Amino acid sequence: MAIEDIQQNSNERRKNSTAVAPKPSFLVGEVQSPLWEITLTQLLQQQVLSNPSGECVIFPEYNYRKTYNQLYQTTLEVAQGLRAIGVVHGDRVGIFAGNIPAYVELFFAVSHVGAAYVVFNTTYTPKELQSALQHSGCKAVFVATSIGKTQTNGILDMLSSSSRNSVLTELKSVILLKDQAGRNFDTYDHLREAGKRISKQELSSVMASNTAGSICNLQFTSGTTGTPKAAVLTHLNIINNGRFVGDRMRLTSRDVICCPPPLFHCFGLVLGLVAVFTHGSCIVFPSETFQPASVLRAVAEERCTGLHGVPAMFSAELELHKANLKSMDFSSLRTGIAAGSPVSKKMMAELQEVFNLTEATITYGMTETSPASFMSFTDDPLHKRLTTVGKILPHTKAKIVDVKGKVVPVGTRGELCVAGFQLQKGYWRNPKQTAEAMQTDDEGCLWMRTGDEAIFDDEGYCSITGRIKDIIIRGGENIFPLEIEERLGQHKAIIQSSVVGLPDEKYGEAVCAFIQPRLSEQLPSAERLRDFVRQTLGWHKAPVHIFWLGEGEDFPKTASGKIQKHILRKKGQQRLRCMARTSKM
Structure with missing residues (x-):
């Protein structure tokens, strides 16, 4: 071998030995802002102190408008009613209803008494709801007599049948919401009336004993795989998740967010309601079930500054606008969240052009992570908002691993895993599936396997490339x-x-x-x-x-x-x- 060749090989070996190792697909969110260690009760109390007369929630279908102080007083009355029927700390209270005022009132009232709010999918059949009630062990359940235009007679028959006593052994109270005629059940009005015999001192004592780490919510996974499970979430989980989401949207007390997603889903409940309440903003639930015309009407009439939705919702709204609602004024809009499934570049462009959502954000997460773990900023470059789900949230870690669980280099696809404040406590009464989905590494860090394939870029943006199973x-x-x-x-x-x-x-x-x-x-x-x-x-x-x-x-x-x-x-x-x-x- 020639001297020149030997020297060249030596130089190449030296160059390779000093080459920078590939950057691992491992991200850590900022931790400068301390987590809020408060309960939902304390969150509402804080808003009452700082913004008592600020409007906080609107249901146009019901002509329902409440300020923070008005809502708080109502939730105290409902909480007294819950105590009157025997609900205590650690109990589960379920709800089967569309987006109606009682949904929000009960969310906070259940928190006041230290119980967990169990939100049921409104598409459940009687058998599915019976199974979910049995699994969650609800002591009380609130049921609407209709969901939109659909009557819930089959559900009510199941709850009033003789089989209830042998199957739903933990269920003691069924309370009707909305139309209350013709059924031998307690009603929401009766509950509030019964609460008058509970002293305010008793309720105050109960409220003071709750902690941020207590369970406040059971959310059944949406079942895209056909196997729903109940994620166990705490006050700390969902309050901080809503807070960081609202921060990314740059919410203030002047914002009004239109939220069509259902309250039984973490999108409506956390990315909608909790995100708004952590920033003293106002939220509008345009209709009991999704109706694109109601959404567009609410945005125009309430001068909403934000609009939430999944792609299917946005698609229906855009199609309706093109057909016959072009005269509506959407100039008040600036932001909103698109989540639930990937948003196409074409749709994002239309949302900006038609609805003025120039600061629209993309949020990624799952029910088990309360839900968000990644989100774009309102001022992220357009290309990043079109092609990624943004950057990691504060107090969160994320990594991408191969089939052996080894972290892959940046730019390589693999399964996304998440750790941080937002992780569920586990699946309710299901240690086996909890152990399969949540794993502790050698350093003692607990990780949630998302089942999603993703890729990180050099700037820390995450792109979801699909479900591993898809x-x-x-x-x-x-x-x-x-x-x-x-x-x-x-x-x-x-x-x-x-x-x-x-x-x-x-x-x-x-x-x-x-x-x-x-x-x-x-x-x-x-x-x-x-x-x-x-x-x-x-x-x-x-x-x-x-x-x-x-x-x-x-x-x-x-x-x-x-x-x-x-x-x-x-x-x-x-x-x-x-x-x-x-x-x-």
Whole structure:
């Protein structure tokens, strides 16, 4: 070997030995601002002291408007009623209702008496609710006689049947909300009347004994995988989460936030209600169940400065506006949260252009993390707000790991894990699933496995690339549904799409797209649509199977607006089997 070659090899070895090691995918949020160690009761009391006459909550459907002081006084009366029916510290109190005033009143009243508020999904069948009540062990449950226009007769029949006594052994009281005729149950009005025999001194003593670390909320996961569990959350969890979320939105006492997401979901309850109350702002719940016309009307009439929603909600609002509500004034809007599922670049651009949401933020999290762990800032570069879920929240850690649990370098995809103040105490009465989802590392730090695939960049921004379970594996190659959905969303004939993998004999899985069409546009042929996808993505990412939703048909969703892909997979497999049978005839 020539002397020159030896010298060159030596220089390369020296250069490699001094090269900087890849930066690990490990983030730590700032800790300069101490956590608030207060209860929901103390949070409301603080707002009464600092802003007693400030309007805090509005339900236009009910002509309900309350200041902080008015709401506080009402919650004290309801808390006395809870004591009158025997609710004590550590009990669980459930609610099955849409977005109505009693929902907010009970949220704080239950906190006053030291119990945990159990919020039930309004899409539950009688059997599902019975199972959730049994699992959570509620001592009392508040049930609305209707959810929007849907009567809850089946639910009430289940609660009044003789089987209740043998199955729901911990349930002692059922209290009706809304229309209260024709049922042999206690009512909300009766509860408040009964509370008059409880002294204010007794209630004050109970309120003073509660702590920030106490359980205040059980939230059932939304069930996109079909297996809901109950996350156990504390006052410290949700108050600080709401506080940091409100900080990122730059909320002040002058802000009015329109919140269509349901209160039974952490989006409505924490990112909406608690975030607003930690900043002395006002929140508007436009309708009992999601109605796009009510949302737009509330924004215009209440001069809202913020609008929350999941992509499906924003899509419906944008479509309605295009159809016949272009004269409405949305100039008061500036911010809001888009969460629940990925937001397309096209939709974000429309939200800024049509609704003036120039400071719209993206929030990422899960029920088990109270919920937020990442969020964008209102002044983040547009590109970052379009392509990432922002940066880590204060007092939070995050890492991305491979299948062996080893932290991967920045720029590498893997499973996102989160640690910090917002972690649930665990799944209620389910130590096995708690142990599977939450793991302590060698340094004693407790981590939550999110089940989401993500990637960090050099600036600390996080991008969610999909659910680990949603990744399509075609011939050994990973395909990520989100990038295909993003591309399909750019087609003028498409409102929204959802991409899943279906079984394929040759490649293991094939790409399948369920698409909601824009009926005002001519639909492309399947091959033209595949060509459209292939213009920016690899040929193998073009959908093999394309299923258009019919007029009036919608994606299967949780009540919080998340598309249930496990149901789409089943539907896709059924269609393929039907097509196969037809071809053989």
